[in-house]
Amino acid sequence: MTDSIARPKSFSYTGPLRGDVRVPGDKSISHRALMFSALAVGKSTITGLLEGEDVLSTAAAMRAMGADIARGADGVWTVHGVGVGGLMQPDTALDMGNSGTSTRLLMGLVASHAIQATFIGDASLSKRPMGRVSDPLSQIGAEFISSPGGTLPLTVRGICPAVPISYRLPVASAQVKSAVLLAGLNTPGITEVIEPIPTRDHSERMLRGFGADLTVEVDADGVRTIRLVGEAELNPQNIDVPGDPSSAAFPIVAALITQGSEITVRNVGLNPTRSGIYKMLEAMGADLTYSNEREVGGEPVADITARHSALTGIEVPPEAAPSMIDEFPVFFVAASMAQGRTVTSGLDELRVKESDRLALMATGLTANGATVTEREDGLVIDGSGGAALAGGATIASALDHRIAMSFAIAAQNCRDAVTVDDVSPIATSFPTFEGMLEAFSAGR
Ligand SMILES: O=C(O)C1=C[C@@H](OP(=O)(O)O)[C@@H](O)[C@H](O)C1
């Protein structure tokens, strides 16, 4: 499988951060842009696609199932789709690398096609729970042969025609929601997903953009019912992928914790289901300003300017978790340097990401001099009040890009260098991250 050689690296204070940066395209939108284009009839183009390893795993899998996908010299990607129902059986196992989104969404797609596919991945992905997706997909009639515990390697035997289901999400997960909806694309009748707690809605927005008949009803309690009419015909699109708010959080937190900094991150996606990190940082006193607010590819986008700020600890409401689920590692870094206590709860999902993010952040921050208490479903952090942490420790990134990047950012406000035992996972979501930090150093 796809484990690479570890590449350790030490990070230290670069001086004040100044200037303009761009972050790569949104990872969630990039996966979906490739998948939906591959299911449309005709030629789609994608501009601003994230060329990170996770998204390249999706591209390879869609190619293996019949789509024609190519990158032009100008960086624009072209996809000739096979049409809903037209996926072909792959000849070999689909290697999903480190990517949970690729795996779970593609399991949904395969489930309602008359094909069989085996999914494999790296050591991190091979520990992650897939039962949350195979449970509803078994109800449509697909069959699964998985490793003990419902993990990869896993074979999906799809069924056509599948049975349309109504599924209430037992866990707040956009990946599970999307897997059921994607299975519904090639299922006769109406597939329904009931979402008690809202999660990122890129699938809904984009499927509608591709011409699917999809409606969303929200009741008085905020429960969303999504209905998709199956045997859909998707029309090819020209898609512009906005910058990834999850990636933008790294330079923005770096600027907030580093004295004398002022940076602008251009073209950041600010879908309300993704922007929780910015709201919480503002609640802590972060000086963020939004300019050039506009729409890109059906998503709200702005340029964000961040200045060094005196942050104060807050209590993060658990219902905010889905809107900042991937940003908690770097949020914990900001909290460890704030004035006073930050309390988080309702974060059980962080234990089943690329790593156990609660455990690794608690251990790594503590080793670098922060005051952290790990609870079952969150961290309690007593911040340094802006003072630099000691630093000096080596942290385990455990094949988790966001852990590696969070400690690279923490080093901005540590006295001694922070070493990350392996930075290679950063290439899954933010291949230009190290270059961006080097440019900050060079611009000092
Ligand atoms: O649908 C998506 O694109 C994603 C959903 C989230 O996962 P869950 O659905 O497991 O919460 C998130 O953590 C992941 O990075 C991307």
Ligand SMILES: C=C(OP(=O)(O)O)C(=O)O
């Ligand atoms: C959880 C993440 O991704 P995935 O689930 O796609 O591996 C992430 O990018 O933080």
